[in-house]
Amino acid sequence: MSGTMLNVGLDAAKLTEQRSRVLRGFAKGDRAFSLTTLIACWTVVIILTGVMVALFRGALPAFQAYGWEFFVSQRWSPPKEIFGGLPAIYGTLITSLIAMAIAMPIGLGIAIFLTETCPMALRKPIGIAVELLAGVPSIIYGIWGLFIFAPFLAEHVNPALVKFFAPIPLLNALFANGSYGTNVLTASLILSIMIIPFISSVSRDVFETVPAVLKEAAYGLGCTTWEVVRKVVIPHTRVGVIGGGMLALGRALGETMAVTFVIGNAHRINPSFLDPGTTISATIANEFTEADPGLYSSTLFALGFILFVITFIVLAAARLMLMRIERRLGN
Amino acid sequence: MSAVNMDMRLYASRKLRNSVMMTLCVAAAGIGLMWLALILGTLLFEGVTGVELKVFTEMTPPPGDSGGLLNAIVGSLFMTVLGTLMGTPIGILAGTYMAEYGRNSKLTTFVRFINDILLSAPSIVIGLFVYTILVAPHIEFAIPMPGNLFGGAINVELGGHFSGLAGAVALAIIVIPVVVRTTEDMLNLVPVHLREAASALGMPRSLVIRHVAYRAARAGIITGVLLAVARISGETAPLLFTALNNQFWSLELNHPLANLPVVIFQYAMSPYEEWQRLAWVGALLITSAVLMLSIFARTLGTQRSKNG
Numbered sequence: 001m002s003g004t005m006l007n008v009g010l011d012a013a014k015l016t017e018q019r020s021r022v023l024r025g026f027a028k029g030d031r032a033f034s035l036t037t038l039i040a041c042w043t044v045v046i047i048l049t050g051v052m053v054a055l056f057r058g059a060l061p062a063f064q065a066y067g068w069e070f071f072v073s074q075r076w077s078p079p080k081e082i083f084g085g086l087p088a089i090y091g092t093l094i095t096s097l098i099a100m101a102i103a104m105p106i107g108l109g110i111a112i113f114l115t116e117t118c119p120m121a122l123r124k125p126i127g128i129a130v131e132l133l134a135g136v137p138s139i140i141y142g143i144w145g146l147f148i149f150a151p152f153l154a155e156h157v158n159p160a161l162v163k164f165f166a167p168i169p170l171l172n173a174l175f176a177n178g179s180y181g182t183n184v185l186t187a188s189l190i191l192s193i194m195i196i197p198f199i200s201s202v203s204r205d206v207f208e209t210v211p212a213v214l215k216e217a218a219y220g221l222g223c224t225t226w227e228v229v230r231k232v233v234i235p236h237t238r239v240g241v242i243g244g245g246m247l248a249l250g251r252a253l254g255e256t257m258a259v260t261f262v263i264g265n266a267h268r269i270n271p272s273f274l275d276p277g278t279t280i281s282a283t284i285a286n287e288f289t290e291a292d293p294g295l296y297s298s299t300l301f302a303l304g305f306i307l308f309v310i311t312f313i314v315l316a317a318a319r320l321m322l323m324r325i326e327r328r329l330g331n
Numbered sequence: 332m333s334a335v336n337m338d339m340r341l342y343a344s345r346k347l348r349n350s351v352m353m354t355l356c357v358a359a360a361g362i363g364l365m366w367l368a369l370i371l372g373t374l375l376f377e378g379v380t381g382v383e384l385k386v387f388t389e390m391t392p393p394p395g396d397s398g399g400l401l402n403a404i405v406g407s408l409f410m411t412v413l414g415t416l417m418g419t420p421i422g423i424l425a426g427t428y429m430a431e432y433g434r435n436s437k438l439t440t441f442v443r444f445i446n447d448i449l450l451s452a453p454s455i456v457i458g459l460f461v462y463t464i465l466v467a468p469h470i471e472f473a474i475p476m477p478g479n480l481f482g483g484a485i486n487v488e489l490g491g492h493f494s495g496l497a498g499a500v501a502l503a504i505i506v507i508p509v510v511v512r513t514t515e516d517m518l519n520l521v522p523v524h525l526r527e528a529a530s531a532l533g534m535p536r537s538l539v540i541r542h543v544a545y546r547a548a549r550a551g552i553i554t555g556v557l558l559a560v561a562r563i564s565g566e567t568a569p570l571l572f573t574a575l576n577n578q579f580w581s582l583e584l585n586h587p588l589a590n591l592p593v594v595i596f597q598y599a600m601s602p603y604e605e606w607q608r609l610a611w612v613g614a615l616l617i618t619s620a621v622l623m624l625s626i627f628a629r630t631l632g633t634q635r636s637k638n639g
Contacts, residue, residue, distance in 0.1 A: 109359025137565020254453025
């Protein structure tokens, strides 16, 4: 009798030990797995920090050599090692701004069409088609722009623009020349085609967050569709729409291939949008592999660093705005 | 009477403004679709006429000569696969931390912010970064091996020149943020009850995540990976200073590797007609691959939302 009791006790002890061993194994596995995920998480942070540090270190010699003058100088002479960043910085900003001015109304228009007036059966296919535009690689826009769009503009649109603006002072300086197909305006137009889908898909998403009750109440008061959009939907989603716009702006600022093909790569600032120019990304893409190590390549790093800082600020602002909309939804 | 008239006028003007604005919105959608049709139409027109067997069996030609795109196609596939294999695990694990262990923690909010920046950061800048860590410096080291395996040690020589490995790393850095984002979103959609039920049965946390949460979110996570693959298969800017290009057949990771995007860039900018023709063919190949991938990923995503 007491023997069996003892046996049971022994078995139980063995079992407990076995169990605790298995549990310890589980605990170890748990810790290892959660630690791995944590490391992966920090990897993301390390990559972004690494990008910033690498660019800054590469840029340092150029910043030391030129100082603040780098931001205002227009001279670009690789053999003499004289480099000024202004034309590229100006080109980046001006192409993105023109692109935004064109893409913002069109992108918003598409979003309004998709959320308000489009027949239900067409909403999905049209939405997907517009988003496919966002998936087309930028080099495709580039090659299309170079072979099809730029010659078309040079032949049919640019002369008309020059003729139309010629009698108007100030504006005639902005639209002069026009003999080149590859110019600032072509690059801006290609950029605008590229960012339309970003703007429309973000705007559509935030438009859909407007409570149906609000819109129905406005319709009930006799508002037209446009009045509902203008007075209810847009005020309600303003932060999100601006955030989406800045996201698209971030894309436009950093876009490389589509611009490199069609901007003409000229290191000077021309008042006319119909003259060739350059952007930061186009300069780096064109010249980096051929640049001598030393001041030339350091200059390109400096341009890259400036581009990164500009896009970082724009994207951070966009994210903070979109986060505000998400938080409001969460509450 | 005049009050009624004024009302009618106001009413008519409101109605007019409404129809003008709505017409403009329809026109905007028309413009968006028109670009898509124009670009795809040109690509098909210019590309299809150039597609022939030679494209898939011959190497990229020297200037003025005829040839194919075989080495570029294989190089692109190779780097895309390698980049995806390197980036996906890191992305999924980071997304797992954010959705499972650190939901609502400060670190998660911070990493989400950083990840979103990385997601839209200019890809050319990522190319510059990889250039400084893998192409510019010359690294040489030996990994000691137990016994006489591989002659006692493996000698590793990295960098000093452009390489396929650097290209793949640059692509992996673009994959990571896409996968992190979708993994986190998809895991957040998995109902907490599922995890609670598994935990109540005594399942350890890591197994709950691997066997319950991952399984429930599988389709969504795969969609994210496919979208990431679609994104990197057309990326050109980060490859310009990493993989560069190679006119010949090569699968060596430590050497410049041919790839479609850079070939398209170089050939399109060249004055040779044959090169330009090949650039169009390459563009058609990339676009069809990317569009098929993203359509496939989308249908996978919608199937899931229908079932769930």
